[in-house]
Amino acid sequence: MTRIPVVAVVGMPDCGKTTLLEKLLPELKGRGLKVGTIKHHVHEFTMDTPGKDTWRHKQAGADAVVLASPTGIGLVRDTDRDLGVDELVTRYLNDADLVLAEGYKHTRLPKIEVYRAELHPSPLPGRDATWLAMVSADPPANLGLPSFAPDQIKELADFLEDHLRQAAKQATPTGRSYIHLEVDGQPVPLNRFAASLLRRGIKGMIASLRGCERPRKISLNITEGHNPDDHSGNHAD
Structure with missing residues (x-):
């Protein structure tokens, strides 16, 4: 299992998960953290633009296509299964200080739930010990979790940094590496x-x-x- 901390941002459809990440990422980056993200998509994957050279490579039968430039790289490759978070982090995000995953609510990953009471009558069912916090303008009473308003980005980043420190202490339970x-x-x-x-x-x-x-x-x-x-x-x- 990867020792890079991964936190899943979960919630009902249209609750604001991506919007929260858009606000949270600059705050974490401003603190000197290297942050990776994973967006879990349950449907057939398409990303390339039809007609572009890389799309033509893929359509011609390439199993993997890399787009390389001086400022970044992009990778599109086939897979025969839904890769787990640990494998994705190990292969592609192994230099990150923190990985934020959008989705994966049915895993054992630590979770922050985004909840909008005006769209959904209640938060996600089955809340357990993996829930770290709730982000909501109107959190349920007696939540039993730390709660942050959608605009409390600095406070949420403070909370995540504390989670990172705790995760670092627990990263090597049988001894230091x-x-x-x-x-x-x-x-x-x-x-x-x-x-x-x-x-x-x-x-x-x-x-x-x-x-x-x-x-x-x-x-x-x-x-x-x-x-x-x-x-x-x-x-x-």
Whole structure:
């Protein structure tokens, strides 16, 4: 299971989930957090524009199409199943500090529910211990959860940052995770940010390989130049 915190924003249709994310994301980004999002869509997937080059690549039979530019990349690829959140985060969002998922109300993810009393008589049924908070202009009485008005974005961001701190404390219940770096035989000290970035990046890439989905210990050696004993052709550029 990924150790990057994931919080699901859930609610009835048209309750304002996307609007909340549009307001919350700039606040979190302004605090120096790297935030990824997942939008869960239960219907057939289409994103590309008919007639565009990438669309033509896909229509011609490509299993995956990457659009690359100096300012960003886009990926469209086939899948034979609905990938779980952990797998999506590990493959595509492994350098995030926080992932906000829109949907996934039937999972065990921590949840923030958006509720609009003028559209729906009651919040989502089946509320359990995974609910963290409610965002509503008119929250139900005796809710038993922290409640935020739709315009209390700063307060909600404070709440999420506290959740991140708590998640970090619980991320390694059986002990801390360590990473040790040596270059040319000399140990290189890593600050907390660099160690976390390097550890998550390597683990994310390794976990995407078949048979390596849940690595416990990873050893990696990179030697520049040709290795005369290596006849596999597996060289990194």
